[in-house]
Amino acid sequence: MALKLARRSGIPPFIAMDVLRAANERAASGADVLHLEVGQPATPAPKRVLAAARVALERETLGYTDALGLPALREAIAAHYLRRYGVTLDPARIVVTTGSSGAFLLAFLAAFDEGDRVAMANPAYPAYRNILAALGLVPVELSAGPAERYQVSVDLVRRHAGDIDGVIVASPANPTGTMLAPDELAGLARYCRDMGLRLVSDEIYHGIVYGKTAATALATSDDAIVVNSFSKYFSMTGWRLGWMVVPPDMLRAVECLAQNLFISPPALAQHAAIAAFECEDELNANVARYAENRALLLAELPRAGIDNFAPADGAFYLYADIAALTNDSVDFCQRMLREIGVACTPGVDFDPTRGHATMRLSFAGSTETIATAARRLVDWRR
Ligand SMILES: Cc1ncc(COP(=O)(O)O)c(C=O)c1O
Numbered sequence: 525m526a527l528k529l530a531r532r533s534g535i536p537p538f539i540a541m542d543v544l545r546a547a548n549e550r551a552a553s554g555a556d557v558l559h560l561e562v563g564q565p566a567t568p569a570p571k572r573v574l575a576a577a578r579v580a581l582e583r584e585t586l587g588y589t590d591a592l593g594l595p596a597l598r599e600a601i602a603a604h605y606l607r608r609y610g611v612t613l614d615p616a617r618i619v620v621t622t623g624s625s626g627a628f629l630l631a632f633l634a635a636f637d638e639g640d641r642v643a644m645a646n647p648a649y650p651a652y653r654n655i656l657a658a659l660g661l662v663p664v665e666l667s668a669g670p671a672e673r674y675q676v677s678v679d680l681v682r683r684h685a686g687d688i689d690g691v692i693v694a695s696p697a698n699p700t701g702t703m704l705a706p707d708e709l710a711g712l713a714r715y716c717r718d719m720g721l722r723l724v725s726d727e728i729y730h731g732i733v734y735g736k737t738a739a740t741a742l743a744t745s746d747d748a749i750v751v752n753s754f755s756k757y758f759s760m761t762g763w764r765l766g767w768m769v770v771p772p773d774m775l776r777a778v779e780c781l782a783q784n785l786f787i788s789p790p791a792l793a794q795h796a797a798i799a800a801f802e803c804e805d806e807l808n809a810n811v812a813r814y815a816e817n818r819a820l821l822l823a824e825l826p827r828a829g830i831d832n833f834a835p836a837d838g839a840f841y842l843y844a845d846i847a848a849l850t851n852d853s854v855d856f857c858q859r860m861l862r863e864i865g866v867a868c869t870p871g872v873d874f875d876p877t878r879g880h881a882t883m884r885l886s887f888a889g890s891t892e893t894i895a896t897a898a899r900r901l902v903d904w905r906r
Pocket of ligand 1: 563622623624625626649694697698726728752753754755761765766
């Protein structure tokens with residue numbers, strides 16, 4: 525007799541990770557695969573982080589740390605807020621987490637009850653709605669197309685006032701890269717605070733911007749939960765380390781959740797990450813490479829018939845409208861992987877409604893990878 529599988533475990537896949545597995549399987553069988561499906565830098569962690577990790581391996585016992593993270597790392601993160609945003613932050617409000625993914629779990633559990641409704645833009649990072657669903661919360665998708673620059677706005681949220689308990693915003697966003705101007709984010713943070721809505725601001729792509737300024741919701745509201753990570757700008761995806769800044773009255777609840785769910789974030793990654801804030805030159809060189817890759821794709825992809833993109837103000841993605849090429853982005857991406865070895869993510873991962881005619885290309889890889897992928901796409905579509 526088949527035993528029960530929990531209903532709440534029946535969430536959709538994170539398709540980008542499914543594509544990564546398929547791409548890795550093809551690569552393992554000898555195929556030449558270019559990875560534009562997953563948002564991860566081609567670079568390792570910065571040199572000083574690697575050196576700090578080696579020292580920690582030699583000198584530290586690397587046991588559990590405080591559930592909220594190493595005090596020295598929390599202080600380094602607070603110093604980062606003062607340097608980057610001019611925001612003075614009590615390190616006690618900083619919670620070090622197992623990637624920003626761990627932060628979302630803690631934040632959603634601490635802020636919302638089962639059945640609460642949480643709004644976000646559609647398209648959006650798929651794990652928002654899938655984590656919410658797994659926790660018995662209800663994702664409310666606010667349709668945001670080109671006219672809204674694919675972003676949540678006060679206007680969109682106002683239409684659901686009284687019907688939602690929280691809002692998730694990301695600027696720069698995944699999959700589009702679009703950003704809110706600092707005054708738009710501030711307006712949203714004020715509106716949420718005034719209406720008693722919990723704002724979760726995903727700031728994971730801060731540092732990766734192309735001529736725009738990324739503001740933090742903390743500059744406006746201490747009631748917002750701000751989520752960030754060492755994965756993207758700091759080039760440390762596999763170290764599984766992130767953080768969040770929580771309102772003081774939520775701290776103890778988050779600490780108890782973190783103690784019970786994770787015990788502590790990874791010790792080696794924490795010791796190493798303290799050095800991450802001294803690596804700006806190296807990290808900004810990565811951002812310069814993303815800018816070069818972005819320009820290359822914007823110049824080349826129109827020759828492959830792909831010329832309609834969301835404004836990629838930040839992050840390392842192009843979100844392309846491919847309606848002229850297909851009405852089935854999953855099949856299109858599968859054929860692309862099979863026929864030319866280029867892995868991309870079909871838009872349905874981010875937008876179940878309209879994503880059948882969109883696709884996301886990550887340009888976080890090396891410029892050689894991106895240039896080769898563009899060449900293959902142009903030859904394929906010719
Ligand atoms: C918008 C956004 N938030 C959060 C994450 C999760 O990242 P991590 O758990 O590695 O910090 C990602 C990863 O791609 C993302 O794109």
